[in-house]
Amino acid sequence: MKQIMVVNEALPLPRGKLAAQVAHASIAAFLSATNEQRQEWLQSGMPKIVLKCPSEEALTALHREAEAQSLPTYLVRDAGRTVLSEGTITCLGIGPADSTEIDKVTGELKLL
Amino acid sequence: MKQIMVVNEALPLPRGKLAAQVAHASIAAFLSATNEQRQEWLQSGMPKIVLKCPSEEALTALHREAEAQSLPTYLVRDAGRTVLSEGTITCLGIGPADSTEIDKVTGELKLL
Numbered sequence: 001m002k003q004i005m006v007v008n009e010a011l012p013l014p015r016g017k018l019a020a021q022v023a024h025a026s027i028a029a030f031l032s033a034t035n036e037q038r039q040e041w042l043q044s045g046m047p048k049i050v051l052k053c054p055s056e057e058a059l060t061a062l063h064r065e066a067e068a069q070s071l072p073t074y075l076v077r078d079a080g081r082t083v084l085s086e087g088t089i090t091c092l093g094i095g096p097a098d099s100t101e102i103d104k105v106t107g108e109l110k111l112l
Numbered sequence: 113m114k115q116i117m118v119v120n121e122a123l124p125l126p127r128g129k130l131a132a133q134v135a136h137a138s139i140a141a142f143l144s145a146t147n148e149q150r151q152e153w154l155q156s157g158m159p160k161i162v163l164k165c166p167s168e169e170a171l172t173a174l175h176r177e178a179e180a181q182s183l184p185t186y187l188v189r190d191a192g193r194t195v196l197s198e199g200t201i202t203c204l205g206i207g208p209a210d211s212t213e214i215d216k217v218t219g220e221l222k223l224l
Contacts (some may be wrong), residue, residue: 005135007128015127016119016162019113022131023117023138023160030139031154042143045191048135060203079157112128 001041002049003029003095004106008059009052011090017083020048021076021090028074029093037072051109054088058091065105066094113139113151114161115207117219120171121164123202129195133188133202134162140186141205149184155209163221166210168201178206 005022008012013021026048030038041047053059057077066073074093081085095102117134119125125133138160142150153159165171171187188203190196202217207214 003132007124007131014224015130016126016164019117019119019131019162020160021133021223023162024158026135027142027158046136046139048132050131050135052128085147112126112131 001037001044001076001096002047002099002102003041003093003103004049004051004102006051006053006059006062006092006094006106006109007112008056009112010055011084011088014083014089021078025074025076025091025093026035028076029072029095032074033072033096034082035040046096050112051106052112053109059089059092062094062105066092069101069105071095071101113149113156113207113208114159114211114214115153115191116161116163116214118163118165118171118174118201118204118206118218118221119224120168121224122167123196123200125202126195127168133190137186137188137203139209141184144186145184145208149208158208162224163218164224165221171201171204174206174217175204178204181213181217183207183209183213183217
């Protein structure tokens with residue numbers, strides 16, 4: 001079991017802002033998982049990994065693919081109150097779910 | 113309602129690693145909150161802010177203070193599998209809880 005967050009690296013996100021967006025994706029994807037997925041992941045120590053992708057288009061494509069695989073997933077759109085314009089897609093959360101299933105979607109991506 | 117994560121800025125954390133630690137603090141503090149706190153916070157859009165403090169000692173002091181104020185809180189110790197030594201304190205989550213209550217503990221800290 002693991003959880004993956006994918007960050008849109010085309011955006012000029014300061015460290016703190018980036019971390020907040022990743023946390024947002026993490027909680028929202030967690031809440032969209034089944035109770036069984038949540039419990040298994042919590043019991044294994046909540047492993048999570050942050051990856052990167054080059055663009056908003058790449059993120060939305062990954063999101064569609066995660067949905068097609070029936071994985072818990074959540075796409076974060078920024079509220080636009082600070083450095084970004086409203087609705088900018090910053091980050092995607094996938095899981096908690098079985099690692100092999102998640103790797104089918106994110107296996108080619110690099111660590112942030 | 114809000115949630116605060118405080119990062120130990122003495123550590124040489126790469127962006128992705130930092131974001132994963134903040135997400136860990138966020139979920140763990142969320143799970144230690146009451147059901148009422150969780151629901152109120154989710155309904156207000158899960159506002160979260162990332163702050164910084166200068167050392168591990170400062171983080172543990174903030175953690176004790178949050179506990180003394182009966183705030184939901186969680187101190188993240190790194191598992192030591194990558195860049196840090198095992199048990200290094202990286203990050204503190206406080207809340208979701210009432211903003212005024214959290215500010216009594218973290219009101220003096222700066223944004224990361």
